[in-house]
Amino acid sequence: MKDIVDKIHDDIKSMRVRGALDIAIAASKTLKKVATSDAKNTPQLLQKLKRAGKKLKSARPTAISLPNAVNYILYIADKNCHLELNEFRRKLLESIDRFIDEQKSALDRIAEIGSNLIEDNDLILTHCNSDTVDMLIKRAWDDGKEIEVVCTETRPRYQGHLTAKELSNHGIPTSLIVDSAAHLMMKELKIDKVIVGADTIYASGDMINKIGTSQIAICARELDIDFIVASESIKFSPQSLLGSRVEMEERDPSEVIKSGKLPGVRVLNPAFDITNADYIDIFVTEFGVIPPEAVYHLLREKFGWELEI
Numbered sequence: 602m603k604d605i606v607d608k609i610h611d612d613i614k615s616m617r618v619r620g621a622l623d624i625a626i627a628a629s630k631t632l633k634k635v636a637t638s639d640a641k642n643t644p645q646l647l648q649k650l651k652r653a654g655k656k657l658k659s660a661r662p663t664a665i666s667l668p669n670a671v672n673y674i675l676y677i678a679d680k681n682c683h684l685e686l687n688e689f690r691r692k693l694l695e696s697i698d699r700f701i702d703e704q705k706s707a708l709d710r711i712a713e714i715g716s717n718l719i720e721d722n723d724l725i726l727t728h729c730n731s732d733t734v735d736m737l738i739k740r741a742w743d744d745g746k747e748i749e750v751v752c753t754e755t756r757p758r759y760q761g762h763l764t765a766k767e768l769s770n771h772g773i774p775t776s777l778i779v780d781s782a783a784h785l786m787m788k789e790l791k792i793d794k795v796i797v798g799a800d801t802i803y804a805s806g807d808m809i810n811k812i813g814t815s816q817i818a819i820c821a822r823e824l825d826i827d828f829i830v831a832s833e834s835i836k837f838s839p840q841s842l843l844g845s846r847v848e849m850e851e852r853d854p855s856e857v858i859k860s861g862k863l864p865g866v867r868v869l870n871p872a873f874d875i876t877n878a879d880y881i882d883i884f885v886t887e888f889g890v891i892p893p894e895a896v897y898h899l900l901r902e903k904f905g906w907e908l909e910i
Contacts, residue, residue, distance in 0.1 A: 605631060605634055605635075606631055606635065606653045606656050606657065607656070609627050609628065609631045609657065609660075610656050610657055610659070610660045611660075612627070613627065613628070613657070613660035613661055613667070614660040614661060616758070619730075619760075620730070620731070620732050621664055621665075621666035621798070621799075621800055621833070621835070621836050622666065622704055622705075622707075622708065622732055622733070622833065622835075623732070624661065624664055624666055624667050624670075625666040625667060625669065625670035625704055625835055626670075626701055626704060626705075628657045628667055628670050628671055629670050629674060629697055629700060629701050629704075630697075630701070631653065631657060632650060632653060632654065632657075632671065632674050632697065633694060633697045633698075635649055635650055635653045636650065636678075636690055636693050636694055636697070637690070637694070640686065641686075642686055643682055643683075643684060643685065643686050643689045644682070646686065646689070646690070647678055647679070647682055650674075650675060650678050651675060651678075654671040654672075654674070654675050657671055658671050661850065662847060662848035662849075662850055663800055663801060663809060663847050663848060663849055663850040663872065663873050664800050664801070665800065665801040665802075665809075665835075665836055665837070665838045665847055666800075666833075666835045666836050669835050669836075669837075669838075669839070670700070670704075670835065673700060674693070674696070674697055674700065677692075677693060677696045677697075678693055681693065704833065704835060706887075707833040707834070707835070707886075707887035708732060708733055708736055708833065709736070710887040711733055711736070711737060711831055711832075711833065711885055711886065711887050712733075712736040712737045712739070712740040713740065714885055714887075714889060714890060715737035715740075715741075715796070715829070715831050715885040715890075716737055716738075716740035716741040716744055716746075718794075718829065718883075718885065718890070719737075719738070719741040719746055719748060719794070720746070720793070721746050721747055721748075722747055722748070723741075723746070723748045723749075723793040723794055724748070724749050724750075724751065724790060724791065724792050724793050724794075725738065725748060725749070725750050725751070725792070725793065725794050725795070725796055726750075726751045726752075726753070726783070726786070726787060726792045726794075726795045726796075726817070727750060727751075727752055727753075727761075727764060727795070727796050727797055728752075728753045728755060728761065728783075728795075728797050728810070728811060728813060728814055728817055729753070729755045729760045729761060729764070729797065729798065729810065729811035729813075729814070730755070730760035730761065730763040730764045730767075731764075731797065731798025731831065732798075733798050733831045733832060733833065734764075734796050734797065734798050734831050735764060735767050735768065737796065737831050737885070738750060738768060738773065738796070739768070739771050739773070742771065742772070742773050748773065748774075749773070749774040749775070749776070750764075750768050750773055750774070750775045750776070751775075751776045751777075751778060751786060751790065751792065752764045752765040752768070752775060752776070752777050752778070753777075753778055753779070753780045753783055753813065753817075754777060754778070754779055754780055755780065755811055755813065756779075756780055757856045757857045757870065758856060760811065761777065762777070765777045780813050783813075783816070783817050783820060784820040784824075787817075787820055787821065787824055787826060788824055792821075792824075792826055793826070793827070794826065794827045794829060795817060795818070795821045795826055795827065795828045795829065796829045796830075796831060797810055797814055797817070797828075797829075797830055797831070798810060798830070798831055798832060799830050799831075799832040799836050800836060800873060801836060801837075801838050801847050802830075802832060802836055802837045802838060802884070802896060803838055803841040803846075803896070804837075804838070804841040804842045804896055804897045804900050805841070805878055805893075805896070805897070806878030806881060806884075806892075806893025806894060806896045806897075807875055807876065807877055807878050807893075808830055808832075808875070808876050808878070808881060809847065809849070809873050809874070809875055809876075810830075810873065810874070810876065811872070811873060811874075812871050812872055812873055812874050813874070814874060814876050815874045815875060815876040815877070815880070816874075818876045818877075818880035818881065819880060821880070822879075822880050827882045827883075828880060828881055828882050829882060829883055829884075829885060830881055830883070830884045830885070831884075831885045832884060832885070832886060833886065833887060834886050834887060834888060834899065834903055837896065837899065837900050837903070837904070838900075839900055839904035841900070842897070842900055842901065842904075849871065849872075849873055849874075849875075850871075850872040850873060851869070851870060851871055851872065852870045852871075852872045853870065854868035854869075854870050856870055857870050878893035878894070878896075879893075881893050884896065886899070888903075
């Protein structure tokens with residue numbers, strides 16, 4: 602069982618498994634496999650689950666969906682630790698399956714709600730690659746809205762290429778631009794809306810997403826363009842209610858430039874940045890459309906189990 606935990610940990614860390622939802626589901630399925638592993642009794646299985654959870658959570662420190670998923674499953678396990686092994690296992694497996702189903706259905710709900718914010722003939726700019734944003738835009742297109750999309754490349758890993766391919770294959774007119782052209786294109790093309798995903802959302806309404814997002818948000822505000830964040834609630838950080846901040850991931854310089862190409866030059870490769878709540882117009886969640894100042898209340902309502910509030 603250690604092998605599967607190590608494999609998924611490495612897959613998440615190396616971004617072979619990427620995207621907040623996919624990460625959460627991969628971790629949940631891994632803990633489900635651990636839950637079916639051999640154990641003499643409930644305490645022994647609980648310890649195996651906690652060790653696996655700790656390992657999984659260390660893979661991507663900035664993607665809050667990962668610890669949220671793991672912590673929720675371990676919360677359910679702790680809550681039922683008084684049960685005999687077979688009953689404990691049964692309840693936990695049912696809870697994990699239900700949790701995975703809820704995360705998948707959240708995407709469809711966000712697409713339904715968010716597509717209503719898109720108007721006919723909108724020109725939309727998006728940054729990085731988000732399954733949530735992709736589904737939202739495709740839903741609007743399928744509803745008959747004539748839209749076009751501009752995707753940033755999102756260097757250094759070029760996740761914007763994935764978005765461009767996904768939307769273009771769906772029949773949506775799509776353009777690809779280099780990241781540094783964002784302000785010029787937003788102004789010259791007269792972008793109507795910016796729609797991005799999120800990796801972590803704080804109680805303050807500040808949000809962490811792929812590096813470059815904050816610059817686009819600042820440009821959107823300067824040009825009076827709506828900046829919309831589409832995100833499942835699993836990306837909200839309950840610990841931020843207590844003042845905790847997630848670790849900002851710095852990735853390997855080899856993603857930017859091959860080793861030895863610039864001897865003596867320090868290469869920095871931050872993977873994420875923080876967009877201040879002041880630059881965000883609305884969040885689209887499976888629970889509806891909310892302004893940044895409402896994030897605090899949603900967190901208290903939906904994550905009380907973790908905070909014991």
